[in-house]
Amino acid sequence: MRLIAVLVILAVCATRGYGEYKPNWESLDTRPLPSWYDEAKLGIFIHWGVFSVPSFGDGFLAELFWYYWKALANPHAIDFMEKNYPPGFTYPDFAPQFTAEFFDPNKWADMFEASGAKYVVFTSKHGEGYTNWPSATSVNWNSMDVGPKRDIVGDLANAIKNRTSLRFGLYHNLHDFLNPLYLNDKQNNFTTNEFPRMKSMPELYDIVSRYKPDIVWSDGDQGTNSSYWNSAEFVAWLYNESPVKDIVVTNDRWGRDVLCKHGGFLTCDDRYNPHTLQTRKWENALTIDKHSWGYRRNANFNDFMSINELLQQLVTTISCNGNMLMNVGPTKEGTITPIFEERLRQMGEWLNVNGEAVYSSKPWKHQNDQTNKDVWYTMNGKHVYAFSFSWPDSNILELGSPISTSSASVDLVGGASLLTWQSISPGGVKITLPVLNPALTKAKWVYVFRLIGFV
Numbered sequence: 001m002r003l004i005a006v007l008v009i010l011a012v013c014a015t016r017g018y019g020e021y022k023p024n025w026e027s028l029d030t031r032p033l034p035s036w037y038d039e040a041k042l043g044i045f046i047h048w049g050v051f052s053v054p055s056f057g058d059g060f061l062a063e064l065f066w067y068y069w070k071a072l073a074n075p076h077a078i079d080f081m082e083k084n085y086p087p088g089f090t091y092p093d094f095a096p097q098f099t100a101e102f103f104d105p106n107k108w109a110d111m112f113e114a115s116g117a118k119y120v121v122f123t124s125k126h127g128e129g130y131t132n133w134p135s136a137t138s139v140n141w142n143s144m145d146v147g148p149k150r151d152i153v154g155d156l157a158n159a160i161k162n163r164t165s166l167r168f169g170l171y172h173n174l175h176d177f178l179n180p181l182y183l184n185d186k187q188n189n190f191t192t193n194e195f196p197r198m199k200s201m202p203e204l205y206d207i208v209s210r211y212k213p214d215i216v217w218s219d220g221d222q223g224t225n226s227s228y229w230n231s232a233e234f235v236a237w238l239y240n241e242s243p244v245k246d247i248v249v250t251n252d253r254w255g256r257d258v259l260c261k262h263g264g265f266l267t268c269d270d271r272y273n274p275h276t277l278q279t280r281k282w283e284n285a286l287t288i289d290k291h292s293w294g295y296r297r298n299a300n301f302n303d304f305m306s307i308n309e310l311l312q313q314l315v316t317t318i319s320c321n322g323n324m325l326m327n328v329g330p331t332k333e334g335t336i337t338p339i340f341e342e343r344l345r346q347m348g349e350w351l352n353v354n355g356e357a358v359y360s361s362k363p364w365k366h367q368n369d370q371t372n373k374d375v376w377y378t379m380n381g382k383h384v385y386a387f388s389f390s391w392p393d394s395n396i397l398e399l400g401s402p403i404s405t406s407s408a409s410v411d412l413v414g415g416a417s418l419l420t421w422q423s424i425s426p427g428g429v430k431i432t433l434p435v436l437n438p439a440l441t442k443a444k445w446v447y448v449f450r451l452i453g454f455v
Helices: 001-013 034-040 061-071 075-084 090-099 105-114 152-161 180-187 194-213 232-240 307-319 338-357
Strands: 041-046 119-125 166-172 215-219 282-287 320-327 373-381 383-388 396-399 404-412 420-423 429-432 447-454
Touching: 001 404, 034 320, 061 075, 061 090, 090 232, 105 152, 105 338, 119 152, 119 215, 152 166, 152 194, 152 307, 180 194, 194 215, 194 232, 194 338, 282 307, 307 338, 307 373, 320 338, 338 373, 338 447, 373 420, 404 420, 404 429, 429 447
Parallel strands: 041 119, 041 320, 119 166, 166 215, 282 320
Antiparallel strands: 373 383, 383 447, 396 429, 404 447, 420 429
């Protein structure tokens, strides 16, 4: 039965027609970015798979444990295995321990909704090749056949799509770094492409047809061009014929020739944040655990970003025309540990007060204040919003960029009343701040000021 399914997928891949968008990047880049993505500003990234069983990273990424252990012979990985597992233990032996017994997709969805995020991007497959859905091209190496014995992608997709405030996306790593087909193509200097034809591309067509994601977040820029993957052909189908053709958003990791140049939005690099205005929409994909995307049992408290650090990343990102994709790594049992949950709920608490300055906002004429480098700006409608990373000891906030008009006013978002201010020469404003009183304001961490009537 599965052989028939594979043949059907391959046949579909081979008979694609083309519509408005042709299978080349010049044509694909003319497609307008669906507006929902720019309006959303914040998403949640989730890295979960068999790599969540060893959940170990020491100077390397936990989600690439197999590759570091076997392909690179990393001494930390080798030492970890020798000390903790019997001789002859193989990476596939981890899969039955990927139990997910506490995975509750509705609980996850509630948590993500509480974070204030507007979309979720979940790992369908990483570089280990294990698929979190019953893939016909990954027999005995998927979440239905071994490990959780359930369609993880499908279960989470249903839970997320039942929340009207959230959209569902899928991450897919084009590589299986130790797959024999991939290694054979690599040995042939990628002049053959049996691996994409038999594995990666059928998987992509499958997950889009099954789960109808709003985002297809590809990861395949390492070492090979998009022509090897047949990426442009897939994206053309995605934009022209797929069941999500009118709403789907894609990124730029379709080959090393595409990264930071083509695609629906640009990622350029992990934790990319240029701190300057970008003309094309981009995304800052970052990890709450500063060192890894997958869960690490050996992580220390100081390895996690504080809420202040995360908010500063969010503000500098949206000020410069970006979205932020904030990553969590669940445990093999399917839990999201308290430190991740705390950061998500803190983000939601802040956005519940200050969301008007974030959602659907646009970059202002200035991103960073001309004189106060702790202040960044957005605008929404006719209002300008100033985000201050600190509260001045003098209770006087001086800004060099805003210029007042006759109808100008200033208030603290989440505060109780309008603030006193005065224009300064040759331009700018000096704002008198109240003494912070928790009973009178909901403001905390990063302070947002609403500037009305300023240019």
